[in-house]
Amino acid sequence: MERVQFQQEQMLAELKDLVDKDIFTKQETKHILKKRTQFETALVRRVAKKADFLRYAAYEMGLEQLRRKRVERLKIPDGPTTISDYALVRRQFHIFERALKKFKADVGLWIQYIDVAKREGAHTLVGRVTARALQLHPDTPALYILAAGHEMGQGSPSAARTLLQRGLRLNGESIDLWREYVRMELAFMESLRRRWAVLGLDEKGKGKEHAEHAVEGLAEDADDSAEARAAIMQGALVKSVIASAGQAVDRTELFEALIAVIHEFPLADGLARVLLDQVYGLLRAARPHDARAARVLAERFLAADAVDEALVDGVQRANEEMLALCADGGEEMFHAYVSFAAAVCDRVMDGSLVCDGVQMD
Structure with a gap:
């Protein structure tokens, strides 16, 4: 007592x-x-x-x-x-x-402590606790994600990148880590774009008149590496991470996770399409006979906002894709096609064919 x-x-x-x-x-x-x-x-x-x-x-x-x-x-x-x-x-x-x-062995307790420290704005403590937790639990992807998120929040993308790379060396098959690595590089690219806008730099890294004097200090980040930064803005880092992920993890779930991240991130249409095409290409090469992969590939033609002629065209292309992929498939592929077709029918069914609550055949 x-x-x-x-x-x-x-x-x-x-x-x-x-x-x-x-x-x-x-x-x-x-x-x-x-x-x-x-x-x-x-x-x-x-x-x-x-x-x-x-x-x-x-x-x-x-x-x-x-x-x-x-x-x-x-x-x-x-x-x-x-x-x-x-x-x-x-x-x-x-x-x-x-x-x-x-x-000490309770990972959930470490995460709760980190969350409380973050909520209270104790940034230094968050860094110390995550470092201690990672020393004890180097095989826990969630801790690397928390630590990298903290570093990004503190404006240290290089430290965040190092943490995620270290985590992937020990947990190379973690879909969560690869997804967050791609998300981090997308966020870094967006932050760089905003800083360029403040500096008055165009997408090729060339400054407008006197732009280098607009914000003292920021100019140092863009003065002698215009080509490298232009490559970053074109998705070079993101593409590299996606390629590495495709080599490290042979699972359709990985590609689904990467597709979801790219869709939810505010990217220019052209860049989004380039990144998605890369993911779909890797998926096709890695999982040519996988029923789940076949459906993911077919559904790329069905944009969420597609209507009228665009929707009809998307359905046709998706159906052709699915049929082509099913040509050499077995029973599992056939069931995937049936499920796919049912989902498409539910989406495109014309409401005018429903009368008094009864759907007409």
């Missing part, structure tokens, strides 16, 4: 500060102290459970939310930072640190 008493003593200053600021009443702080004592007692028993730590952390999160709402409602003016401004968040971090001493 000495540990519990020690923790109680550590709480007194922050609780007093909360009362002094009229954020909580004395009665409320007594209740907080009682609840924390119960949590601390649970943690010092012989076999502490992960659920005990998580309940404790959730309680502190709720307290912090309440504190912020009251500060806003009471319109407490900004002033010198005092202990209650950060103590509740710091306690959340401390609880997770204590939990991870006991449950």
Whole structure:
């Protein structure tokens, strides 16, 4: 119980500060102290459970939310930072640190800690925790994705790229990692395009008059590598990653994931088509007799926004593609074609053929 008493003593200053600021009443702080004592007692028993730590952390999160709402409602003016401004968040971090001493092997706990740190804007802590987690769990793709996302958010695409490459060296068949690598390169390409726009540079990397003086500092990133940057804007890095992914993973699900990323990203039509054609070409070469791949290839003609003549033309081309792929296929390919045809019929069925809720044949 000495540990519990020690923790109680550590709480007194922050609780007093909360009362002094009229954020909580004395009665409320007594209740907080009682609840924390119960949590601390649970943690010092012989076999502490992960659920005990998580309940404790959730309680502190709720307290912090309440504190912020009251500060806003009471319109407490900004002033010198005092202990209650950060103590509740710091306690959340401390609880997770204590939990991870006991449950280092729990990847989910590491991810929860990282999420809490991100939500609180503790960027330095996020970087430290993800690094520690990766040292212990180098075979967990989700941790590389979190770490790379953090680096991208901090404006460090090169660090994000290095993390994803390291993850892929150890987890080369991870579809999630390859998908996020492609997404990262697409995001980098878009960020570069925006920076070029600020500098007044065209897509070939050539500056407009006096553009290099428009934003001091940014010009250094585009002064002597116009050709390389033009290649990036044409998708060179993305194409390279897609090619590497196709060589590393022989699964239709990978290509579906890459197609989805390209579709959801705001790309110029011409570039999107080039990247999609690359993915479809790799899929055709890698999975020539796979029924799922055949359907993916056929459905590339069915644009989501296609209507009228464009839709009719797309259906015809998709059907021809599917039939061609089924020519040398077996029973599985035939079933894939039946499923494909049914889905297409559902999409193109003319509503005028439905009368009083009865579909006419």
